[in-house]
Amino acid sequence: MTDPSEYIAQHLRNFSASSSDHPASGVLNPYALLLPIVLFVVLVCIAAFEDRWAMFRLAPPMSFRRRLFVWWSCAWRQFLASIPLAVIGGVAFLYLVHRLAVPLGHLSGNMLQHATGMFTAMLSLVVTAMPLIVAPLICTMLSLPVYGYMVRKGLASHALAVPARFGLWRATRLGVTTLAWSGVGTLFIADLTATLPHRVAEGLRLLFFVVWGMYIVLPRQIRRAERLRQVLSAK
Structure with a gap:
């Protein structure tokens, strides 16, 4: 495998084959x-x-x-900010x-040739999919402070309590709150409506x-912003 386009095409063929082998049953799994x-319980x-x-009050x-x-x-604001992040x-x-x-194709092939168990085969798959793992990870790390800044602007536009000084660390913490609760809701909703x-x-x-965002995510965002403001005021 010497061509990046062949690398992508191979993964698309594998994905299509795996999808066709597991048709939707129409029954919620x-x-x-x-x-x-589990993630929701941890966050709660x-x-x-x-x-x-x-x-949530x-x-x-x-x-x-x-x-x-x-x-x-x-x-x-988060949606607009996500556009350049998606491009990145x-x-x-x-x-x-x-x-x-x-190099990843060669490394993965060598690992498969010398595979002695399921762990090595799985590790080979992870190595092959490294670009699919690293790129979203980069995008996610960049999105945390960006989402924090966007949420702060949204709350401030409605005269809600937000920290007067909002550095990178505080923006990241608010972004983590936003992404964590939104991500869990997205997974849960996608699974419920999959069939x-x-x-x-x-x-x-x-x-x-929308309902999840209004009654689950928004209260957590407001409480996080209020807590950050209180910590800043106490200094």
């Missing part, structure tokens, strides 16, 4: 929900340690209309494939994502 449920435990039972309470507007102010991730992936396709017809699934995903 409870094991698919295990990961988002962390949030409960900080805020006890008020982890807003003080003062917000009306549905105001909550929707605040969520949207944060969401559209795509460029990083193409660069990694161009530079590493040949539904496409049009129905798309509509329900959008509805559930």
Whole structure:
């Protein structure tokens, strides 16, 4: 394997073959929900340690209309910020494939030839897919402070309490809160709607994502911003 385009094409063929071998059964797989449920429980435990039972409570309470507007102010800023991040991730992936396709292909082939067990075979697969792992990781690391800054601007536009000084570390912490709770919700919603017809699934995903953002993600964002502001004020 000497051509990066062949490297990509081979992975696409493998993906298509694996997808055709496992057609959708139309029945919800409870094991698919295990990961988002476990992650949600972990996040709830962390949030409960900080805020006890008020982890999703807003003080003062917000009306549905105001909550929707605040969520949207944060969401559209995050969406716009994600566009250049996606471009960066795509460029990083193409660069990694161009530079590493040949050596990774040779290394993976050598590992498979000398494989003595399942672990070596799995490690070979990880080595082959390294560009697919590294590029999203780069994009995710860059997105954490960017999302934090965008959320702060969204909250500040509605006169909510935010830190006056907002450095890289505070932005990253707010970004981690945003990405963690949003990511768990995305996984959970995707698994719940995976067996539904496409049009129905798309509509329900959008509805559930908005509700999750308004009543799960937004309270955690506001509480994180408030906690960061309190820490800054105490100094």
